Amino acid sequence: MLGSRSEAARFINVHIKNFERASDLARRAWEASCSGRIEETRKILEQLCSLRAKPWEGKSSRERWAHMAMQLPGDVGGGxxxxxxxxxxxxxxxxxxxxxxxxxxxxxxxxxxxxxxxxxxxxxxxxxxxxxxxxxxxxxxxxxxxxxxxxxxxxxxxxxxxxxxxxxxxxxxxxxxxxxxxxxxxxxxxxxxxxxxxxxxxxxxxxxxxxxxxxxxxxxxxxxxxxxxxxxxxxxxxxxxxxxxxxxxxxxxxxxxxxxxx
Ligand SMILES: C[S@@+](CC[C@H](N)C(=O)[O-])C[C@H]1O[C@@H](n2cnc3c(N)ncnc32)[C@H](O)[C@@H]1O
The missing domain is CATH 3.40.50.150 (Vaccinia Virus protein VP39)
Known part of the structure; x- marks a missing residue:
């Protein structure tokens, strides 16, 4: 069971392109958890976990380049x-x-x-x-x-x-x-x-x-x-x-x- 809404939010450190889907899953996980539907909550959280942004240290070189490519123009490179x-x-x-x-x-x-x-x-x-x-x-x-x-x-x-x-x-x-x-x-x-x-x-x-x-x-x-x-x-x-x-x-x-x- 989720102890609090912030416990659900812990899972939604996601890339911006996954934000809408993650918000929807977090809402459904919260509702399932509040109703005591433990198995359903677990399944939704698994989906949510797969969307989590990886910390920098866990990223491959390609993922690090991808991270940099998603920044605003002028944040990296240029000059x-x-x-x-x-x-x-x-x-x-x-x-x-x-x-x-x-x-x-x-x-x-x-x-x-x-x-x-x-x-x-x-x-x-x-x-x-x-x-x-x-x-x-x-x-x-x-x-x-x-x-x-x-x-x-x-x-x-x-x-x-x-x-x-x-x-x-x-x-x-x-x-x-x-x-x-x-x-x-x-x-x-x-x-x-x-x-x-x-x-x-x-x-x-x-x-x-x-x-x-x-x-x-x-x-x-x-x-x-x-x-x-x-x-x-x-x-x-x-x-x-x-x-x-x-x-x-x-x-x-x-x-x-x-x-x-x-
Ligand atoms: C420092 S950036 C240079 C980008 C661009 N040429 C510039 O000067 O702004 C290096 C680029 O090499 C790409 N890269 C690194 N390893 C690669 C590989 N094995 N095959 C293809 N591209 C690669 C990265 O994705 C990144 O875009």
Missing amino acids: PHKKRIGAILSARYQGRILEAMCGFNSYLLPSPDREVIALDYCREALERYPYPERIRVAFDLDCLGQKGTLDFFGKVRFDAVMICFGYDYLKDPAATFGVLRKILAKEGKLALVENPLRGYPDIILRRFAPEEATKYLRRVGFKKVTVEDMGIRPYEEAQLGSFVLETTDSKDRFYLVEASSG
Whole structure:
């Protein structure tokens, strides 16, 4: 039996999308409990429990990304440096592009010279990806292993595959790079944008280091690998609006790593 209404409420710490259903179940559990219908109360509470939001510590990495994707615009990500990165990448990459690990951001502005396909393993992030007209693929890059292939692309080949701020979260970056290399056109490029100082500390598996990324890229057959400092500095962020700086460390750098097979 439920001792009080607040005891019933204890079960309804739920995600907002389940709120209506949880409210209804809580009301029914309370009524059943007040009437002494113990078995019915137990069954309703079981349904209610299955809707409970998991605490952060109990969430998988994918669930943590989903949690972040459900926040209000501007709560996470964004910031003026992302606009600068977007301007640089949009000017540089044309043709058919796979924006892998896209989250709910795109660095590629719409252009008649560009077809963009977005990929992420977090459905909630893909739902918020800003260009609904683009094809969006829900796929876990970690499930491929070294011999995997992205068969669902068939014969489609990409002029560029881009990963922005994803390197730190891949279980086996070299294996992923090897798989992505197979879907590049002959002159195609794999581009990484990364920053060694940034990343979500409770999800990252490593910190980006240009030398390590270069080693992995060469290992899987990319013959030409270049590393560029993108020239974006935190002080520029301060001049671009009222955003709070994430860091003022002068070592804060954004790198563009570009790899090709030719
Ligand atoms: C730091 S966010 C970067 C998002 C976006 N590129 C940006 O710069 O704002 C990393 C993204 O990688 C995605 N991700 C992490 N592991 C993945 C995996 N194994 N397969 C596909 N996507 C993954 C997460 O869901 C998240 O959206």
